[in-house]
Every structure is written in C-alpha cells, then in structure tokens.
Amino acid sequence: MKKLLYLILVFFFFNSNDTFAHPGGHYHKGDGNVLNTWRLNSGKTIQGNFSFAKDNTIYLEQEEGKIVSILISDLSIQDQQLAKWKINKINHFNISDNINTFPETSSPFKYLPLFLLCLSVIAIYFLNKHFFKNYIFNSRLGLSTFSFLFVVTIIIACSKSTTTTTSTISTPINTTPSNPVVVVIPKTNTASIDSAFSAFKPAISTTWDDTYFYIASNGIPNHNMMIGITSWQQQVPITQPYNGTNSWSIPLQPTYATIPLSTKTNLMKGAVAVAVNGIPIFNALNNRGEDSYKIGELDNWGGHCGRGDDYHYHAAPLHLSTTNGLKPIAYAVDGFAVYGSKEPDGAVMNVLDTCHGHIGTNGTYHYHGTTDYPYVVGAMKGKVTLDPATTAPENQVIPQAFTKPVRPATSPLTGAVITDFTAVGSNGYLLTYKRGTKNGYVKYSWDASNKYTFILTDTAGVSVTNVYQR
Ligand SMILES: [Zn+2]
Ligand SMILES: [Zn+2]
Incomplete structure (x- = not known):
C-alpha cells in the first residue's frame, strides 16, 4: 500500500508543477542559459529574459525563476523596440489581442490520461485486493507494465499540452521568418x-x-x-x-x-x-x-x-x-x-x-x-x-555620401508652385514658379572655377543676384 501511495504522490507532484513537465522553463545559475541585458533610460542595465507583458510593463525572468518588472517607458529606445517586438511576436501566436499574454498556456485536461491510469490502479486495489497484490504489486511484470504506462501517459500529457498551446493560433503564420537568426545570404554578385x-x-x-x-x-x-x-x-x-x-x-x-x-x-x-x-x-x-x-x-x-x-x-x-x-x-x-x-x-x-x-x-x-x-x-x-x-x-x-552646399539654406516660399524647369546651356537652369497669377524665376549657373551665380526674380519683377564660390 505504501508503494501505491508513493506512486499517487509522484503523480500529484508532477501535476502541480508545470515547469518540471516542460522544457525551456526557468534559468538557473550555471545551467548554460544566457540572460539578456536590458538597457534603461537611466543608463542602468537589468539582466533577465522576457517572460510576459501586462499593460505597460514587461516582466523578466531571472535566475531561479525570479520575476522582475520594468515599465516599457523606462527602457532605452532600442530596448523599447525590442520589448514591443517581443510582445507583437507573442500576440501573433495568441488568439487574444490582449497584451496580457503568457507565452505558455495550461490545459486542465492535459493530465487526464495520467489521472485515469492512477484511478484504474486504485479501483483494481479496492475491487480485488488479491488480484492487485499478486499481479500488480508483487509481480515484476505488473509493476513494469504500470511504470511503462505511467511514462507513456506523461509523454502523452506533455504532447497534448503542446497541441493545446499551438491550437490557439488564430492568424496564419507567415511562412517567411520575420527575424531569421542564422541565415546565410549569398554575397551579391x-x-x-x-x-x-x-x-x-x-x-x-x-x-x-x-x-x-x-x-x-x-x-x-x-x-x-x-x-x-x-x-x-x-x-x-x-x-x-x-x-x-x-x-x-x-x-x-x-x-x-x-x-x-x-x-x-x-x-x-x-x-x-x-x-x-x-x-x-x-x-x-x-x-x-x-x-x-x-x-x-x-x-x-x-x-x-x-x-x-x-x-x-x-x-x-x-x-x-x-x-x-x-x-x-x-x-x-x-x-x-x-x-x-x-x-x-x-x-x-x-x-x-x-x-x-x-x-x-x-x-x-x-x-x-x-x-x-x-x-x-x-x-x-x-x-x-x-x-x-x-x-x-x-x-x-x-557610410553615406555627403553633399557640398554652395549657399546658405533657403526658406519655404508659401503658395509657390513650380511650373517649369529648363536647362540653360550645359551648366545652368531656369526655374519658373507661379504664385497666385504671377511668375517668379530662379536662373542659376556655374563655371569651371566653381563660381555659382543665382539670379532670383520675385513675382513683383524684382531681381537679386547672388554669387558664391564653392
Ligand atoms: Zn518581389
Ligand atoms: Zn528631401
């Protein structure tokens, strides 16, 4: 009977602690998992891996499963983008548009097969103690069969939970990975x-x-x-x-x-x-x-x-x-x-x-x-x-190429519409604009010594000539 109680205890232990049944859970000192570094506006850094987000806060998981919260607005601009990207990524995989998204969901039915198996063993025990004692409890074959069934049902339970999680996908997943991590792109020919x-x-x-x-x-x-x-x-x-x-x-x-x-x-x-x-x-x-x-x-x-x-x-x-x-x-x-x-x-x-x-x-x-x-x-x-x-x-x-200005920057000319632009010779242009019903002009050219001449004629017919050396 002690053995039976032990088996039942093992079952409930597994049932009550999700993280033991699933891979990729918490991070422990020296277990090879790397904690991300998050940069704050203040210049400080916090170590932790994104766990979930709620309202305007993200929750990071640290060593031994410790959770810390950070306001998204307290993160550096770069890491705010990272946080938003992670939230979007999770939302993409979740039926809910709500930001309160936990990456892993649990189903109350995932341990049903395991529960039924234990229930049948208990039933056999109470219905026919003699059969239980001789063919399960004291028989190697009986115990190994029970252990085998126990392991198989745990595997089924876990795989069912995965199915439950992925079945919540409501939007078609883009078959193109949005952020492939290791993709070798051929060098441009x-x-x-x-x-x-x-x-x-x-x-x-x-x-x-x-x-x-x-x-x-x-x-x-x-x-x-x-x-x-x-x-x-x-x-x-x-x-x-x-x-x-x-x-x-x-x-x-x-x-x-x-x-x-x-x-x-x-x-x-x-x-x-x-x-x-x-x-x-x-x-x-x-x-x-x-x-x-x-x-x-x-x-x-x-x-x-x-x-x-x-x-x-x-x-x-x-x-x-x-x-x-x-x-x-x-x-x-x-x-x-x-x-x-x-x-x-x-x-x-x-x-x-x-x-x-x-x-x-x-x-x-x-x-x-x-x-x-x-x-x-x-x-x-x-x-x-x-x-x-x-x-x-x-x-x-x-790298960027840089411009080389020749004159001070000009200001907006409200109401001007450019109506014509014509080359004048090989080193100059005439620009015509309309403001109301009247035309204005910018005629400009440059010579071999990089001397630039701008003749600005406004809509009142007043001309100004500016010369600049580049
Ligand atoms: Zn294309
Ligand atoms: Zn521009």
Whole structure:
C-alpha cells in the first residue's frame, strides 16, 4: 500500500508543477542559459529574459525563476523596440489581442490520461485486493507494465499540452521568418548589381571591392526635375561631388537585422537607398516626420532638393523601370535590391511585409517601390551601422555620401508652385514658379572655377543676384 501511495504522490507532484513537465522553463545559475541585458533610460542595465507583458510593463525572468518588472517607458529606445517586438511576436501566436499574454498556456485536461491510469490502479486495489497484490504489486511484470504506462501517459500529457498551446493560433503564420537568426545570404554578385546601374552610365560610374559596391554620380538625374512641387523650400538642384571616397556605398554581403529598424521612427537624415541613376533615396518622411509626397514637397519624379541644393527622391522612382525594365530601380543601404512594381521575372508583385519587401524566388530578400507609403523601405531588413553622431529619428546609416552646399539654406516660399524647369546651356537652369497669377524665376549657373551665380526674380519683377564660390 505504501508503494501505491508513493506512486499517487509522484503523480500529484508532477501535476502541480508545470515547469518540471516542460522544457525551456526557468534559468538557473550555471545551467548554460544566457540572460539578456536590458538597457534603461537611466543608463542602468537589468539582466533577465522576457517572460510576459501586462499593460505597460514587461516582466523578466531571472535566475531561479525570479520575476522582475520594468515599465516599457523606462527602457532605452532600442530596448523599447525590442520589448514591443517581443510582445507583437507573442500576440501573433495568441488568439487574444490582449497584451496580457503568457507565452505558455495550461490545459486542465492535459493530465487526464495520467489521472485515469492512477484511478484504474486504485479501483483494481479496492475491487480485488488479491488480484492487485499478486499481479500488480508483487509481480515484476505488473509493476513494469504500470511504470511503462505511467511514462507513456506523461509523454502523452506533455504532447497534448503542446497541441493545446499551438491550437490557439488564430492568424496564419507567415511562412517567411520575420527575424531569421542564422541565415546565410549569398554575397551579391557584382556583375549582377552592376548591370542594374549600367543603363545610366557614363553619367554615373561604378566600382567595387570585397565589401562595398560604389556608385559615383554628380547628383543630377537624366530626367527633368522640380516641376510639380507645391511646397517649395527655394532650393534648386546643383551638382554634388558623389565620387571617390564620397561615392555611395552598398554593402555586398547583406545580413538580416535582428530587429529591422523602422523608417517611421528612424533614418530621417541620410539616404535609405541609392537609385540606379545615382540619385539617393531618402526616408518617405521628411525631417519633421511628414510624408514629403503627400504634402506637395516632391516633383513629378518623386524628388526635390535638400538644404545643400542636393537633388534626392523621397518617393519610389518607379519611372526608372522605363529604362531598367525588370531590373532593380535602386539598392537599399543594407545591401538588398529594390525592384519596381513587378517581380524580377515579370510576375505581379507578391505581398509585401512591413519592411516593404519579401524573399524572392532566388531565396534572397528584396524590397519593392510602390506608389503608397512607405514607398521604398518600411524598415531596414538588413543589419546596418548607425552614425553614432546622430540620434533617432534623425539618425542615419553609415557610410553615406555627403553633399557640398554652395549657399546658405533657403526658406519655404508659401503658395509657390513650380511650373517649369529648363536647362540653360550645359551648366545652368531656369526655374519658373507661379504664385497666385504671377511668375517668379530662379536662373542659376556655374563655371569651371566653381563660381555659382543665382539670379532670383520675385513675382513683383524684382531681381537679386547672388554669387558664391564653392
Ligand atoms: Zn528631401
Ligand atoms: Zn518581389
């Protein structure tokens, strides 16, 4: 009878302590599990592995199962993103939209087979003590059969609990892992990336080493510019020295980021991609966080000029597909290609993820340009290095090519609509804008010694000439 009681006790011990029955439970000193380090706004760090979230707090599990709580807002910006990503990941696997999500759920029925087995042994004992004593209790065969059944039912119980957990999935799981940890991406073939830029040579030139593919350009595209802008800062396009060590750089060996850097809250400073005509593509949001395209800052080609009179796109230059066919229209600064509105094989574009791309049929990730926000890059799928001198949201990826301004930055001209932009000679342009019913003009040119002359004529017909040496 003592043996029987012992067996029943063992059963209830297992039933009352979930973590003994499941792998991947708690973390113990020296057991080989690594605790994550969480950085706080205050600069302090806390060790612990994400367990669950409730309201605005995350709960970390430390050694010996100790749980500590941290307000999400107390975390560093980077770790707030990590926390949100983990919460989203868990919610993705849970039927509830509620943030109060525990990663593992228990079912009251998972130990039913074990319970029934013990119940039958007890029943046999009480109904026929003689049978129990001779054929189970004192028989090797009986005891081993019972032990075998006991182990089998524990296995069934555990596997049932797994089934119970996964059966709560309500949304289809994306078959593309959003954050693959160890994925070897083949190095970009230099001949293939070069062929995407070849149609725009010799206005641009390309070269490469083991690490980067370099694009040199003078920052002036082979299409007209400026026409269509209704929100104008009075900047105009001039050439830029994107060459030599100041060329645009695309890494040849992309790797997936653990957490793709969202362009909603990051990268509002430098380029996020470089178009195949050598023109940089900036975040869809300007440095005030506004959708440049929506507020009329962009011309009919998706571009405008920055404070250095540097022409760049904020929308996807889909018009480059006219020249480039099915080849990429740009390369993102993480090394992944940006295609136009079709797949590389000409098929209709597949569904895009939050980064604004997907894995192509060749197994490598690529982005697509579209006519809607975020237009080019929603988040940096690939790992990038951030310029330590910049802070989010106005941070930027390095290396970047830099602009070389020639004059002080100009201010917005309310109500001006750019109606015409014409080349004057080989080193100058005439920009025409309308304000109300009257026209204003910016006529500018530069000479071989880098002397820039700007003649500004306002809608009242008053002209001012400014000369700058670059
Ligand atoms: Zn801009
Ligand atoms: Zn695609």
